[in-house]
Every structure is written in structure tokens, then in C-alpha cells.
Amino acid sequence: MAKTKTTFFCQNCGAQFAKWLGQCTSCNEWNTIVEEIVQKEGKREWKQTSSPKKITKALQINKIQRSEEDRIDTKNNELNRVLGGGIVRGSVLLLGGEPGIGKSTLSLQIALSMQKKVLYVSGEESQNQIKLRAERLKGDNPNCLILNETNTQNIFRSIEENQPEIVIIDSIQTLHTDYIETSPGSVSQIREAAAELIKYAKETATPVILIGHINKEGNIAGPKILEHMVDVVLQFEGDRNHTYRILRAQKNRFGSTAELGIYEMLSSGLREVDNPSEILISQKDESLSGTAISATLEGLRPLMIEVQALVSTAVYGTPQRSSTGYNIKRLNMLLAVLEKRAGFRLGAKDVFLNITGGIKVDDPAIDLAVVSAILSSNEDEAIPQDYCFAAEVGLAGEIRPINRVDQRIMEAEKLGFEKIYISKFNKISKKNFGIEIVLISKIEDLFRNLFA
Ligand SMILES: [Zn+2]
Secondary structure (H helix, E strand, O other): OOOOEEEEEEOOOOOEEOOOOOEOOOOOOEOOEEEEEEOOOOOOOOOOOOOOOOOOOOOOHHHOOOOOOOEEOOOOHHHHHHHOOOEEOOOEEEEEEOOOOOHHHHHHHHHHHOOOOEEEEEOOOOHHHHHHHHHHHOOOOOOEEEEEOOEHHHHHHHHHHHOOOEEEEEOHHHOEOOOOOOOOOOHHHHHHHHHHHHHHHHHHOOOEEEEEEEOOOOOEOOOOHHHHHOOEEEEEEOOOOOOEEEEEEEEEOOOOOOOEEEEEEEOOEEEEOOOHHHHHOOOOOOOOOOEEEEEEEEOOEEEEEEEEEEEEEOOOOOOOEEEEOOOHHHHHHHHHHHHHOOOOOOOOEEEEEEEHHHOOOOOHHHHHHHHHHHHHHHHOOOOOOOEEEEOEEOOOOEEEOOOOHHHHHHHHHHOOOOEEEEEOOOOOOOOOOOOEEEEEOEHHHHHHHHHO
């Protein structure tokens, strides 16, 4: 007889408790703790390993052979870039994103373009729906198998029968295993199903892609613990109303997390965008006040991003500050610097800031473009369209150097910009660029140079 064991799990963060609580002590959410039946005994998993455990030996560091991970080309350059050169054999990848953002489209597109045997398991859509989607995507891979299944034991049966080279699960929240008696999508089901798939991936060196929906807070719905279990966590983001999608690595055991993939959502699927700068700058006939272009870097790739600001006299007592794509605290800090250090009276004005293209930017080099856009709107004087900016702004109003400045200058030059404003303290290795470099050290210098 199997003994029934129950535990309490927070449905928000996955924390485990011995008894019920009204508020989770881990994430402070109310009413998220639910009792789940965890049937420990009589449990079976993916293939019992009868072979004795491999014993690993400690090696002297200079005796270790450095080897590249064995990677599979996904035939998708943007995805390969984010992963650091393809999917590593036996790795488990979690692809997270809001519902409707295009996770299934991206996964199916990969399944159709790879010349590998792919098992695409869907618990969300029927085989017919997937067939329709595949026709729109125009991919062609006769070895792409579609399975409608949510039970992990049945999925493993199909895996044994078909021996796929890569497995895609859409989505982890729909899976359930026979050995746990809670509903699909609950913390213990997600955790257990993921654990079985991870074991399978490691034992057979078959990569597994898990699609996971994220909740309103931007976390992978269900247990946070899933992010610790897998090798790679990719986040697919972008505004559903914008056509651009950004693929970012939040965690990557086999590469950097700084790389970024950019796609455009078309009716025929996701198009890889190899030259993102061109699409991120809005097309217009004349220069408008309140816009400035920043030469930013996302990972190793330079990106020219347009910043738009609107400064107007506040109608109500408290001025409004709002920001899309840029940290609001940082915006408030820059406004305080402009007020205190450079004497601009912005305290009684509404300030709205927007990064075009629905992109979120963390690169501090965008500060100078933010300040320039605000000043341009405040003065109601346009900055010429062929000027761009790349510097951090400090608390004392000083213009600070940023990393990889040469690469940013070269990108601006390549795209036909006339002038780039950078910090006076930035070291430039090359002397003769085909673009005018304006070195500044204070906000006043910037103001005088742009508007005086
Ligand atoms: Zn919690």
C-alpha cells in the first residue's frame, strides 16, 4: 500500500511548508499556500538505471582537457547567439514568456527548421491547430513529430518508441505525472514532471526545451525552483502590441547571459532581425524635439535606440513622471541631477519617457540620450537626427565613460551618424573615425553644444 503524504506549497514562489499559513513567509503573498498530495511511495520515473553509478575522479587542474560543449545548431541565428552557439546536448532549457507572446511559434519554427528528429509535445493545442500553424510558418522537416499528450509516462513511452534527437514540451504547466495526485500546473506537478524530464535529458544526452508561462510579476508561473533545476532560462519578452520580440538569457550554464536575440513577429512567423538598429529608430521626415538616439550595447551587439521624452507644465499639483522601457528611479535621479547640478527647473513639470520599439534597456550608456531628450523637449528644440549619444550620467552631473566605446562609435559611423557625444574620460583606441566625436564632461557642456 502506498502511503499518502501531503505538503503545503506556495503557488506563487514554490516554497514548501509543513503546515498551512495565510501568508507565504518566502514571497509575502497572501492566500497562495495550498495543500498538495505528494505520493512518495510506489513512485517510478524515467527508466531505472541498473548500471552502477559512475564514479568521478578529482583531477589536477593542469591535467584537465578543455573541451567545447557538444552543441546542436538550431538553424536560428538569434537563438544560437543567445545560447552561445547552439543547444548543448543533454541540456534542459526553459523558455518563459507571457501567454501569446510567441513561445510556441518560436519553438515550432525551430522544430521545423532543424534537420533533426524533433518530438514536439503539446498539451495546449491539437495536432490540427499545430499543423495549421506549421503551414503558416512554411517550415519543412519530415522528422518533426507532433504529440498531443500531457501525461509524462505516456510521453516517455512515445520517446522510447520514436527516439527523438530533441524534445520540446509545450508547456510544462500542462504536464502531470501519475505518481502525484494534484492537478496539472500545481507546484508539485511542475516540479516532478520537470525532474523526470531533466533525468531523461541527462541520461540520454537529448536536449529538452520546456515552455513555461510567466505570471503577472514576470516570474515563471509555478515554482521558482524550476529556474534552479534547468541549465538555461530564456525569457521571451516584448509588448504584445509591438511587433518586436526580445529573447534574453536569464541563466546560462554554458554561456553568457548578456546576449540578446531580436525577432519581428510577422504573419509568417518570427523573422530574425540581424540589423536591429535600423528598425529601432523611428522613420520621420523632420527632426522633432524630445527625441535622442543612444548608442547602446546589448551583450556584444551594438544597438542604436531612440529615446523620446515629453516635458510639459504640470496641470496638477504633483508633477507626473512616467517611463516605459527605462528605470523610473533612474529617471527621477537624472531629473534631480538636472535640477540640482545644472539648474534646470523641472520640479514643476510632467516628464514622460519612452524607449521606442518596446525594448527595456539596462545599459547605463543610455543616460546621456535620456538627458538630451528631456532637455530637447524642455527647450522645444530638436536635436539633429544624425546625432547620437553614449555616456553614463553621475550624481554630480558628470558625464562618465562607458565600456566598449569604440564598438559603439563604429556602429554609429556605419549607420551614417554625423556626431556622437561621449565622455571626455573615455579612452578611444582608434583616432580616425568617419564620424565627429564630441567629448563632454558636464551636462552644461552638452547643453551649450546642443542648444546654444
Ligand atoms: Zn511564496
